[in-house]
Amino acid sequence: xxxxxxxxxxxxxxFQKGGRxxxxxxxxxxxxxxxESIAIVGQSGSGKSTFLQLLGFLDRPSGGEIVxxxxxxxxxxxxxxxxxRNQSIGFIFQFHHLxxxxxxxxxxxxxxxxSGEASRNAQIKAEVLLKRVGLGERFMHRPGELSxxxxxxxxVARALVTRxxxxxxxxxxxxxxxxxxxxxxxxxxxxxxELGGAMVMVTHNLNLARKCDRFLRLENGVFLExx
Numbered sequence: 001x002x003x004x005x006x007x008x009x010x011x012x013x014x015f016q017k018g019g020r021x022x023x024x025x026x027x028x029x030x031x032x033x034x035x036e037s038i039a040i041v042g043q044s045g046s047g048k049s050t051f052l053q054l055l056g057f058l059d060r061p062s063g064g065e066i067v068x069x070x071x072x073x074x075x076x077x078x079x080x081x082x083x084x085r086n087q088s089i090g091f092i093f094q095f096h097h098l099x100x101x102x103x104x105x106x107x108x109x110x111x112x113x114x115s116g117e118a119s120r121n122a123q124i125k126a127e128v129l130l131k132r133v134g135l136g137e138r139f140m141h142r143p144g145e146l147s148x149x150x151x152x153x154x155x156v157a158r159a160l161v162t163r164x165x166x167x168x169x170x171x172x173x174x175x176x177x178x179x180x181x182x183x184x185x186x187x188x189x190x191x192x193x194e195l196g197g198a199m200v201m202v203t204h205n206l207n208l209a210r211k212c213d214r215f216l217r218l219e220n221g222v223f224l225e226x227x
Contacts, residue, residue, distance in 0.1 A: 011064035026221030039209035090159035
């Protein structure tokens with residue numbers, strides 16, 4: 001299927017603890033399409049974050065296959081996985097992970113600079129996205145000078161500045177008030193769609209989950225479709 005961005009086939013993940021094997025994912029099959037938004041919900045410890053780590057090539061499955069943009073994870077070296085992740089996947093976390101001694105502009109420029117983009121080009125792209133997320137007057141502010149919602153907007157801009165094909169968001173609004181959460185979520189969905197990517201989000205907020213195209217519950221290591 002050429003229109004599938006990410007395909008998971010019989011993906012399993014187990015961990016060893018106390019001399020026994022704990023199965024977190026049990027034969028997951030899932031196709032993610034370009035432009036699609038998917039919300040993942042489930043109890044704490046159900047494996048939601050582990051699933052995002054597998055999707056983001058931060059870990060390898062214990063069994064099964066993940067194919068991203070036609071690339072089979074099992075056939076890629078660590079160096080190629082790193083390159084694919086850096087070029088095509090954007091990450092957004094609950095606690096921002098912004099560089100505290102760098103300005104908002106510098107934080108958003110960083111992924112481009114790491115990939116070898118010229119500084120002036122990186123600055124132009126970062127400025128465009130910061131304006132798009134409503135921080136046009138905050139270029140030179142450091143994270144400590146921004147509110148929680150503003151910091152998360154910087155994190156959104158940073159994740160999207162490379163125009164990734166896949167956005168992975170782990171509780172991206174978990175420490176924000178309800179109104180700010182809604183604003184950030186709407187911004188994420190509109191920007192992801194505008195840039196032609198797909199988004200997979202882990203959240204405990206069912207109202208936010210229902211804003212996505214698909215709403216999956218992770219239970220006993222498998223996905224149940226909620227809508």
